[in-house]
Amino acid sequence: MFSTTVILAAPCAGLLLLELGTVCYNLFFHPLRNVPGPKMAAATNLYKIYYDLIIRGGLLSQIEKLHKRYGPVMRIAPNTLHFSDEKAYYQIYGASSTFTKDPELYSCFAMNGSSFTMTDPETHRHRTQIINPFFSRRAIIELEGVVQDKVDKFISRLINHPKDRAINMFWAFRCASVDVITSYVLGQDFQAMDAEYFEHPFPLGIQRQVHVLWVWKYFPFILPTVMAIPERIMDLISPLLGTLAASLNVRKQVIGHIDKYLADEKALEGVDHEIIWHHLIRKEKGGVGNAVQIPTRQSLLSEALILTQAGSDTVGNTCYLATFYVLNNPQVYATLKEELRKAWPDMDANIGMDVLEKLPYLNAVLKESLRLGHGVVTPLPRVVGPGSADILGVHVPAGTVVSMGVTFLHYDERVFLHPYEFKPERWLVPDTSEMEHYLRPFSNGPRMCLGQNLAWAELYLIMGHVFRKLDLKIHNTTIDDFKEFRELFVPSFEGRPFHAFVEKASA
Ligand code: HEM
Numbered sequence: 001m002f003s004t005t006v007i008l009a010a011p012c013a014g015l016l017l018l019e020l021g022t023v024c025y026n027l028f029f030h031p032l033r034n035v036p037g038p039k040m041a042a043a044t045n046l047y048k049i050y051y052d053l054i055i056r057g058g059l060l061s062q063i064e065k066l067h068k069r070y071g072p073v074m075r076i077a078p079n080t081l082h083f084s085d086e087k088a089y090y091q092i093y094g095a096s097s098t099f100t101k102d103p104e105l106y107s108c109f110a111m112n113g114s115s116f117t118m119t120d121p122e123t124h125r126h127r128t129q130i131i132n133p134f135f136s137r138r139a140i141i142e143l144e145g146v147v148q149d150k151v152d153k154f155i156s157r158l159i160n161h162p163k164d165r166a167i168n169m170f171w172a173f174r175c176a177s178v179d180v181i182t183s184y185v186l187g188q189d190f191q192a193m194d195a196e197y198f199e200h201p202f203p204l205g206i207q208r209q210v211h212v213l214w215v216w217k218y219f220p221f222i223l224p225t226v227m228a229i230p231e232r233i234m235d236l237i238s239p240l241l242g243t244l245a246a247s248l249n250v251r252k253q254v255i256g257h258i259d260k261y262l263a264d265e266k267a268l269e270g271v272d273h274e275i276i277w278h279h280l281i282r283k284e285k286g287g288v289g290n291a292v293q294i295p296t297r298q299s300l301l302s303e304a305l306i307l308t309q310a311g312s313d314t315v316g317n318t319c320y321l322a323t324f325y326v327l328n329n330p331q332v333y334a335t336l337k338e339e340l341r342k343a344w345p346d347m348d349a350n351i352g353m354d355v356l357e358k359l360p361y362l363n364a365v366l367k368e369s370l371r372l373g374h375g376v377v378t379p380l381p382r383v384v385g386p387g388s389a390d391i392l393g394v395h396v397p398a399g400t401v402v403s404m405g406v407t408f409l410h411y412d413e414r415v416f417l418h419p420y421e422f423k424p425e426r427w428l429v430p431d432t433s434e435m436e437h438y439l440r441p442f443s444n445g446p447r448m449c450l451g452q453n454l455a456w457a458e459l460y461l462i463m464g465h466v467f468r469k470l471d472l473k474i475h476n477t478t479i480d481d482f483k484e485f486r487e488l489f490v491p492s493f494e495g496r497p498f499h500a501f502v503e504k505a506s507a
Contacts, residue, residue, distance in 0.1 A: 026078040031397045037075035038066065048077045052214040057486030060377060060405055067408075073394050080401040081394070082379055084408045086438065088392050092382055092402050093444040099382035099389075101447060102401050108216040110223040113299025114306040115450060119383075127295075128450060131303070134279050140453045143184060143273055144353055144461075147454075150180045150189065151461045155469050157193050158502045166475035166499035167198070169323060173462075174203035174316035180458055181311035186257065186304060187275040190250070201246030206313050209247070210488045250308075251301065258300045276304060311451050313490060314375060315458045318441075322369035322463055324482065324498045325422040327474045332424060333467075336361055340468040347468050347505065356460040362467075364424035366459050367439060371410045372422060375441035375449070377491045379403035409438045468505065475499040 023043045027033065033042070041047040051059035063082055066074055072085040083089070092099060098121070106117040115131060118124040133139060140147075154176040161167050175192035178200070183189040192200035216223045260267055261281045268278055280303065281294055295303070326333050339361040344351050356362060385398045396402060411419040415438045416426065427435065442449035449455065466472070481495025 022078075030078060031395075032075050032079070032081065032400065035073060035075040035081060035394060036070040038070075041077055042075050043078070045077050048080070049218055053218060057214070057488045057492065060379070060407065060487035063379070063405065064407070073392050077401075079399070080381070080403070081391075081396065083392060083402065083404040085392055085404075086409060086412070088402075089404045089406075089409060089440070090444070091389070091391050092404055093380070093440075093447070095445050097382070097445050098386060099384055099402065102381035102383050104401075105217065105378070105381050107220060108213060108223070109306070110216070110227055111302040111306045113296060114302035116306045116310060117302070121446070124446075127303075130279050131276065132450065134274065134276060135451050135454055137453045139274070140457045141353070144457065146184050146273060147180050147457055147461055148352070150176060150183055150193070151465050153179070153193055154462065155465050157198075158466075158470060159504045161502060163501075163503075165197070166501050168497055169320055169500050170316075170497040171198035171200070171203060173319040173323070174198075174206075174312060175200050176462060177312040177314075177316040177319070177458065178202055178308070180315070181308050181454075184454065185276045185307050185311070186254070187271045187273065188257075202250060203312065203316070205247040205250075206309055210313070210490060210492060213489055251305065254301055254304050255297070258297055258304075262294070262297070262300075276307065307451070310449075311454065315455055315462075317490065318366075318369055318373050318375075318455075318459060319462050319466075320498065321373045321482070322365060322459075323466065323472065323500070324474070324477065325369060325372070326365060326467070327472055327500065328479055329422065332365070332422070335424075336365055336467050340464060341507075344464075344468055347507075351464070351468075353457050353460050356464040357456070359464075360428060361424060362460070362464060364427035366456075366463065367427050367435075368422055368424045370441040371416070371439055372420075373441065374406055374410055374491060376443070376489060377405060377407060377485070377487045378489045379405035380443060380447075406440050406443070409440055412438055471503045471505050473501045475501055 026043050027039065030042075035042075038047065048059060051062050055062075059076075063074070063076060066076075067082075067084040072083055072088065074082050074084075076082045083092070091097070100121060101117070101119045103119050106119065109117055111117045115124060115127045118127060154172075158167065158172065175195065175198045178192040179189040182192075190200070190202050192198070192202055194200075257277070258281075261277045265281060268275075268281070271278075277300075280300055294300075326336055339359055343355060343359055381401045381403045384396050384400045384402055388398050389396045389402075391402065410416070413419050415434055442452045442455070477496055477498040481498065482493055483495070485491035485493045
């Protein structure tokens, strides 16, 4: 008879042996064994997990330190290489790259069936062919009024905010961008800007999710389990769920729309302007009988949710940083105001994107803000394939995960002198082509940002109106509050949130 101790010890010893075997293989027999990098990282994924979870978003800054020691190619996990050279960036994310998104990262968003999380190139191409026209420059120009309406509301909300209370600009800009994107994509905004002090549960919920994203990555069963709880039970427990309840509410609302339009496509005719469902819920394409397949209900839901999230936090954050950096430098603030005043003498007159996008200093401010905001800071992981590749002279077998953080381009001091400083003037030289090549906040290649035309329209309109129509003053925030960020897919600045006092501009 075996004792209980032996029965328990045997599988544990087996697992330990298996783990030791894997570590030995990773160190001595793995095809990447000769690539430089810390031995711990080569041996086990625990290295990466430690910086992601225990240090909480600390992997990128560790990678930055390690590249100084190991050079431009580095093994950062048993099957993962990280690069720090512009040539590698354009090979991994180049227009003709065949590398695919790594499911380990993209499945943790629990948005199956969305353009953002799709890994199969064919499925992805099919989806983007359908929705790209809705985000083309022509579509944005046609729907500029939708964005403009929300910008007008934003300016008036800021002017009418209680004067004795500084505005938390972190939430203010996020509420504005949530209302723009939901209005543009779904034809109905979430009224985030109506929330008292801009504390609306939807952007609050996005922030909560950002902070637990790496938990979802390493414990991938949690989120799908929560999502799979039947609606009736969710309704019962939702008062206990805080901001998660708000996200669930949004899901319910969006599902309601989807079901309505799936049941009766003609209901779309009553919508004020073109929305995403005009593109995704169409039974016929190019004439009767030429039927196209409508995506599943889950895929429609994921697409709508990912667009509202990808389209709000990124724009909100760029406006937030841009406003802080401009106000933090009186010379920059004065120059921008002067440029806007000259181009737009009567601030009560309507002015559109066509004028704002031609202003050199506003453009310089936005590019510099995108450079220091980065967009997404996590090195975007791609799986090499279908064959092997040669990157910076290193043979990389198919199936290897490769990436390069965009911060390595944005902070390259050979291209951007004093890279950590906000200097719009650097963009006012005759030839900016090299800097443009190194400015990739929207990523690059087949998986680059699908919403960048809309993003630019929002940036021109929001920032143009804020700096022309308002006078702003920083409250209780300094540049030190923006010195460091955690890498939580997007950058999460750890300092005090930037607050400002806002008044209507005098002229
Ligand atoms: C300043 C604003 C924005 C920045 C900096 C930004 C940045 C990015 C980046 C870096 C990616 C690549 C992510 C990855 O490969 O994992 C991306 C993808 C994406 N973005 Fe944006 N984005 C912005 C605004 C928007 C807006 C307004 C929308 C809404 C329509 C949007 C929708 C998407 C989608 C759907 C993808 C996935 C594309 C794909 O995989 O094919 N983004 N964005």
